[in-house]
Every structure is written in C-alpha cells, then in structure tokens.
Amino acid sequence: xxxxxxxxxxxxxxxxxxxxxxxxETPIHxxxxxxxxxxxxYRRNHFPFPTLSTKSYYLTITGSVKTPITIQYNQITTMPSxxxxxxxxxSGNKRAHFRPKVFGEQWKDGAISQGTWKxxxxxxxxxxxxxxxxxxxxxxxxxDSGIKKGQHVPFVRSLPLKKAMEHDVIVAxxxxxxxxxxxxxxxxxxxxxxxxxxxxxxxLKTIRVVDHPFSGPFQxxxxxxxxxxxxxxxxxxxxxxxxxxxxxxxxxxxxxxLGQHEIKGLAWxxxxxxxxxxxxxxxxxxxxxxxLHGQPRQFQWIKWSYSIVFEKNREYSIKVRAYDSNGHLxxxxxxxxxxxxxxxxxxQIKIKVE
Amino acid sequence: xxxxxxxxxxxxxxxxxxxxxxxxETPIHxxxxxxxxxxxxYRRNHFPFPTLSTKSYYLTITGSVKTPITIQYNQITTMPSxxxxxxxxxSGNKRAHFRPKVFGEQWKDGAISQGTWKxxxxxxxxxxxxxxxxxxxxxxxxxDSGIKKGQHVPFVRSLPLKKAMEHDVIVAxxxxxxxxxxxxxxxxxxxxxxxxxxxxxxxLKTIRVVDHPFSGPFQxxxxxxxxxxxxxxxxxxxxxxxxxxxxxxxxxxxxxxLGQHEIKGLAWxxxxxxxxxxxxxxxxxxxxxxxLHGQPRQFQWIKWSYSIVFEKNREYSIKVRAYDSNGHLxxxxxxxxxxxxxxxxxxQIKIKVE
Numbered sequence: 001x002x003x004x005x006x007x008x009x010x011x012x013x014x015x016x017x018x019x020x021x022x023x024x025e026t027p028i029h030x031x032x033x034x035x036x037x038x039x040x041x042y043r044r045n046h047f048p049f050p051t052l053s054t055k056s057y058y059l060t061i062t063g064s065v066k067t068p069i070t071i072q073y074n075q076i077t078t079m080p081s082x083x084x085x086x087x088x089x090x091s092g093n094k095r096a097h098f099r100p101k102v103f104g105e106q107w108k109d110g111a112i113s114q115g116t117w118k119x120x121x122x123x124x125x126x127x128x129x130x131x132x133x134x135x136x137x138x139x140x141x142x143x144d145s146g147i148k149k150g151q152h153v154p155f156v157r158s159l160p161l162k163k164a165m166e167h168d169v170i171v172a173x174x175x176x177x178x179x180x181x182x183x184x185x186x187x188x189x190x191x192x193x194x195x196x197x198x199x200x201x202x203x204l205k206t207i208r209v210v211d212h213p214f215s216g217p218f219q220x221x222x223x224x225x226x227x228x229x230x231x232x233x234x235x236x237x238x239x240x241x242x243x244x245x246x247x248x249x250x251x252x253x254x255x256x257x258l259g260q261h262e263i264k265g266l267a268w269x270x271x272x273x274x275x276x277x278x279x280x281x282x283x284x285x286x287x288x289x290x291x292l293h294g295q296p297r298q299f300q301w302i303k304w305s306y307s308i309v310f311e312k313n314r315e316y317s318i319k320v321r322a323y324d325s326n327g328h329l330x331x332x333x334x335x336x337x338x339x340x341x342x343x344x345x346x347x348q349i350k351i352k353v354e
Numbered sequence: 355x356x357x358x359x360x361x362x363x364x365x366x367x368x369x370x371x372x373x374x375x376x377x378x379e380t381p382i383h384x385x386x387x388x389x390x391x392x393x394x395x396y397r398r399n400h401f402p403f404p405t406l407s408t409k410s411y412y413l414t415i416t417g418s419v420k421t422p423i424t425i426q427y428n429q430i431t432t433m434p435s436x437x438x439x440x441x442x443x444x445s446g447n448k449r450a451h452f453r454p455k456v457f458g459e460q461w462k463d464g465a466i467s468q469g470t471w472k473x474x475x476x477x478x479x480x481x482x483x484x485x486x487x488x489x490x491x492x493x494x495x496x497x498d499s500g501i502k503k504g505q506h507v508p509f510v511r512s513l514p515l516k517k518a519m520e521h522d523v524i525v526a527x528x529x530x531x532x533x534x535x536x537x538x539x540x541x542x543x544x545x546x547x548x549x550x551x552x553x554x555x556x557x558l559k560t561i562r563v564v565d566h567p568f569s570g571p572f573q574x575x576x577x578x579x580x581x582x583x584x585x586x587x588x589x590x591x592x593x594x595x596x597x598x599x600x601x602x603x604x605x606x607x608x609x610x611x612l613g614q615h616e617i618k619g620l621a622w623x624x625x626x627x628x629x630x631x632x633x634x635x636x637x638x639x640x641x642x643x644x645x646l647h648g649q650p651r652q653f654q655w656i657k658w659s660y661s662i663v664f665e666k667n668r669e670y671s672i673k674v675r676a677y678d679s680n681g682h683l684x685x686x687x688x689x690x691x692x693x694x695x696x697x698x699x700x701x702q703i704k705i706k707v708e
Contacts, residue, residue, distance in 0.1 A: 010374070014367045016367050017605070027370045103607045103705075104609060106606060106607050253459075352457045354503075
C-alpha cells in the first residue's frame with residue numbers, strides 16, 4: 001500500500017507568480033543544505049527571455065578603460081576561473097509579508113535559491129582592459145529588454161568600483177556544474193555574492209566602466225529603499241542581503257499531534273556568516289538556541305533545527321531569528337519601504353496541537 | 355531577441371503546499387476554459403499514495419443489497435458509460451483568506467481544477483446489486499489510509515442515497531481521456547459533480563450500502579462547518595460547492611500602465627449555472643456586468659472578462675462577484691467556520707496605475 005515506486009516520491013514544484021514576465025518561486029520549504037536544483041531555482045524577470053547562441057557571442061568591456069576589449073565565448077571560458085556557492089535572493093523576497101501591503105510582485109518566501117557558479121573574476125577582466133584613474137562605477141548591461149514606463153530599455157545595473165574588484169564577483173558561465181541555462185542568464189551572468197539578486201545581471205552583454213554615478217530605471221527608480229509612504233526622501237540603494245531565515249517545518253497553521261516535533265529551516269546573511277539561530281515557542285517571551293547543521297559558510301544558507309515536545313493541546317506561536325557575525329539580527333518588525341525590498345522580520349508561524 | 359523557441363514558452367507549475375501528504379495547487383491564474391491538464395490538476399491527499407495495479411483490481415459492492423457483487427477492472431470498463439466535465443474544488447480552497455485565520459492547509463485560490471471524467475453511473479451499479487428498502491446512505495472507501503488522531507484509518511465518505519442515485523454521479527476510470535493517473539485515483543474514482551472534492555473518493559475500493567447514518571472522521575469530524583469558534587454547535591456537513599470566482603488578471607498588487615486593460619477570470623457554482631458576473635473598480639460602490647465567454651454549463655467554470663481604460667495614476671480596488679441560477683451570489687464576507695471550508699466571499703485585488 002505504501003510508496004515503492006519512484007513515481008510516488010512526491011516532488012516540489014516552482015510556484016508561479018506570473019508568466020509575463022516569467023516569475024516563479026523556489027519551493028524553499030522543501031529544500032536542504034546545498035545547491036538548489038536548477039529546475040527549482042527561482043526565476044525573476046523584468047522582460048521576455050532573450051534567445052542567444054554561443055556561436056556569435058561575445059562580451060564587450062568598454063568605457064573608461066585603456067584598451068576596450070571584446071572576448072568570444074570560447075575565449076572567456078578558458079580564462080582562470082573561480083567557483084562560488086552562494087545564495088541569490090531577490091530583494092523583493094517576502095514582499096507579501098509587509099504591512100501595510102505594498103505593490104509589486106507578491107513574493108512569499110521563495111524568491112531565493114542557492115547555486116554554484118563558476119566564472120572568471122571580474123577584476124581579472126577589468127585588469128586586462130585597464131581601468132583608468134577617474135573611474136567611479138562599472139555598468140553591466142543584459143541582453144534582456146522591454147518597455148518600462150513607455151520607454152524601450154534594457155536591464156542595466158552598476159556596481160561601485162570597489163565592490164566590482166572583490167574576488168568573489170565573477171562573470172559566470174557555469175551554474176550547478178553545467179552551462180548556465182537560458183532561463184538563468186546563458187551564456188554569461190554576473191554573480192555578486194552577498195548582494196540582492198538584481199546585482200547579478202543575467203545574459204550579460206556589455207561591461208562599461210564609467211567616471212560618473214550611473215542612473216537608470218533599475219538603479220535609481222527601482223531597487224531603492226524609499227522609507228516614506230508619500231515622498232521619496234531619505235532614499236537608499238538596495239545592496240547587501242539582510243540577515244534572514246525561513247521556517248520550513250512545521251508549515252504555518254499546521255495541525256500537529258501531541259509529542260515530539262522538529263522545527264527546522266534555513267538562515268542566511270549577505271555579509272559575514274550566520275552565527276546563531278534562536279527559536280521561541282511562546283511568541284517571543286523566551287528564546288532557545290537552535291542546532292546549526294554544518295559549518296557556517298560565507299554566502300551560503302545554513303540549515304538549523306530545534307527539537308521540542310508539545311505536551312499540551314493548544315495553539316503555539318513560533319518565532320525564529322538569525323544573528324550574523326557582523327552583529328545584525330532579524331528585527332521584530334521589518335523596515336517598511338514603498339517598494340517592499342529587504343523584508344527580514346523575525347520569521348513566525350502559528351500551529352495547533354491536538 | 356524575443357521568444358521564437360518553444361523553450362521560451364513560459365509554463366505554469368503546481369504550487370507545492372506540502373509533500374507529506376502531497377498537497378499541490380493548480381496554477382488557476384493561468385488557465386482558460388476547458389480541461390485543466392492532468393499535470394496541473396490540484397492534488398489534495400490525506401495519506402501517502404496507495405500503489406495499485408489493474409491486474410488484480412476489483413470493486414466490491416456490499417452491505418444492504420440483494421446481491422453483493424465484485425467486479426473486475428476489465429468488466430467495469432465495458433459497462434455503459436457517461437462522461438462528465440466538471441469542476442472539482444477542495445472544500446478548503448481559499449482557506450488562507452479567512453479572517454480570523456484558521457488552522458489547516460493554507461490553500462490560496464488553486465485547490466480547484468476542471469476535468470473530464472468517464473465512468474459508469476453509480477445508480478447502474480447499485481441497480482445491479484439491488485438496493486434494499488431500508489437503505490439510508492452509500493459509503494465509499496478508498497485505498498488510501500494512514501494515521502489520524504492516533505488511529506490507522508482509511509479515507510471513507512458517504513452520500514445520501516438520493517444523491518448517490520443522480521445520473522451524473524459516476525465511478526470513473528478515465529480522466530481527461532486517459533486512464534486515471536495514480537495520483538488522481540487510479541483505477542477508480544467516484545465523481546460527485548457539484549459537491550466539494552472530499553465527496554469524490556479516489557482509489558475507490560468498496561461501495562457499501564448502509565441502513566444508518568455513516569459516521570467516520572472524514573464525515574462527522576472533518577468536512578463539517580462549525581460556525582462557532584469555541585463550540586461545535588450548529589454543525590452542518592460540507593456538501594455542495596458555493597458560487598465562487600477568481601480574478602486571474604491583473605494579479606493582486608500589480609502595477610499597471612495607464613490605458614486599456616482586461617480584467618478576467620473564472621466563475622463557477624455547484625448547483626445550477628453561473629448566470630452573471632459583476633465587476634467593480636471602485637471598491638464595490640458601483641458594479642458593471644462582465645462578458646461571459648461561452649455558454650454556461652452545469653458543473654463547469656466559465657471564463658469572464660471586463661475591459662476598462664484606467665485614466666488616472668492611482669490605486670484601484672477591484673471586486674468581482676458571481677451569481678448563479680439558484681439565486682446565490684458571492685457574499686461580501688465569507689461564512690467563517692472553525693475548519694475553514696467553503697470560502698466564497700467577493701473576489702478582490704488592489705492594483706496601482708502609474
């Protein structure tokens with residue numbers, strides 16, 4: 001009567017938020033430490049997918065450089081490489097939890113995945129081209145484009161030069177040990193570990209070094225924290241991923257039987273590493289330290305768990321908060337902002353024991 | 355640059371709510387009139403999937419009958435058949451919308467699908483067995499079983515004899531023109547069009563005619579409306595699907611451009627047919643009649659749409675309500691009940707035009 005056949009191994013699916021553009025969440029409640037399978041890696045697009053071929057594909061490095069260069073696909077993949085396993089999280093992840101609610105894609109907890117990326121360090125490419133002294137930022141243009149506020153625009157983002165020169169920032173051509181899939185940035189994707197996902201430009205076409213602050217709709221309109229409802233004052237650009245966590249089990253509003261249960265989940269942060277995860281089963285009155293599974297690693301999520309015996313038939317409010325090595329912890333209330341970025345309030349669910 | 359390749363046809367996925375048991379939602383925001391593809395048909399299980407084979411499979415009809423009978427798989431599929439295209443909706447569909455929140459699987463709008471089922475009318479089987487005069491109900495046992503409140507129990511449900519004798523109630527062996535898939539009830543599934551999905555027992559094993567009201571955990575504990583938070587008074591069994599609708603487009607909290615847009619979705623009801631769908635774009639102040647696409651058919655959902663020009667940069671609260679031929683309409687507020695069944699309040703979203 002019980003599962004014998006591989007058919008009966010239930011598998012999770014991406015959760016479809018929209019199809020135009022293709023926005024699909026990772027089923028993060030059902031994943032473990034390690035790489036998110038490519039087919040379950042979240043997809044967040046601004047425009048239709050570009051269709052590209054390696055045959056005639058080249059990457060251009062231009063702007064304020066000594067020698068503008070053009071590199072063919074087959075050249076770049078023979079360059080010295082670096083491999084990084086990292087969380088990439090959409091800055092709109094968990095947007096649906098903001099109160100008051102905000103407009104935009106209503107991501108729950110799954111606009112995040114962990115993957116292994118192999119590529120050439122960006123600083124190596126910039127060294128070859130020769131960066132001039134006046135340089136301010138490096139601008140990355142993807143091959144994806146479309147209409148935004150009445151204008152046809154490509155997806156373009158910049159990084160400060162200092163960030164761009166960090167050794168973990170790579171121009172990747174492999175994802176999870178294979179050629180990057182067309183839906184995740186093939187042939188090249190910039191990977192900026194520790195920063196929210198908008199920085200990791202897909203379908204990378206051009207790298208342009210500039211001597212002025214770059215402004216474009218995805219730099220100075222979207223992906224900016226606007227803390228006030230009715231004005232755009234005190235705006236701050238979205239950069240590093242906040243310390244954060246998810247409760248994978250139990251599920252919110254689940255009904256459990258009396259007895260022993262495991263509360264488990266994942267925790268991550270953009271800078272430093274997660275050093276502790278705490279669990280409360282009394283709505284935040286008292287906190288206990290969860291077990292971390294494995295060694296905390298920079299840029300990676302870590303599995304945590306906490307075992308508990310539920311002895312009474314009643315409701316429990318469960319809260320979870322992660323701390324990182326830079327002294328950041330998840331706040332009780334998220335930092336509200338107009339466009340709903342960077343949600344990282346204490347994770348919470350309610351369950352009932354009966 | 356734009357999609358040419360079938361690869362780039364974005365497809366929706368089931369939304370995974372839990373894996374043990376396997377509970378997955380249909381991506382209903384992205385479907386049209388007609389059959390929901392089997393791979394996108396929602397799955398709601400109480401227990402692990404049973405593994406069954408047609409080789410030794412038979413259906414037993416027993417209890418208060420003149421001649422208890424056992425029918426082999428190959429016999430039943432040669433019997434006179436009836437084909438029904440019907441919505442099957444979990445009674446917990448939209449549970450996540452209840453306020454105050456209730457415990458149980460947090461289904462959003464997708465615990466519903468439409469399929470075509472072919473099988474032998476149940477009344478035909480009951481006539482062969484010969485139903486005795488004292489009969490009260492007909493009890494259906496599935497091959498799925500597991501632990502519920504400390505007891506090992508199978509999934510069992512009953513129907514009043516009157517309902518069981520209706521010609522559209524069938525013992526199906528085909529779903530969407532193929533053998534029923536193992537995850538959707540293979541080899542036999544009872545289909546009770548117009549009733550919530552718990553009545554359509556999967557992996558049907560035994561039909562037992564009884565002369566007393568049947569009580570089992572899925573009949574008198576679950577699948578009962580308990581209208582009061584702190585007591586079980588005025589309990590009413592869950593039966594017919596309520597008149598209901600979904601807004602497929604725009605998505606909740608979507609940001610739209612000025613100009614013409616189509617608001618569209620689906621509407622359905624358990625008894626009778628949907629006769630009208632109304633749309634309000636001013637939070638319910640005024641209502642306009644939507645266009646129904648196609649002829650309303652019993653047991654089937656119907657696509658509706660409403661075209662509008664958004665002329666102002668502001669927020670809009672959009673509401674939708676369906677009426678059926680029995681005079682039912684979606685209420686402003688859902689009928690709250692402890693276990694969260696039958697949610698059918700007016701559908702609503704907010705959008706922003708900019």
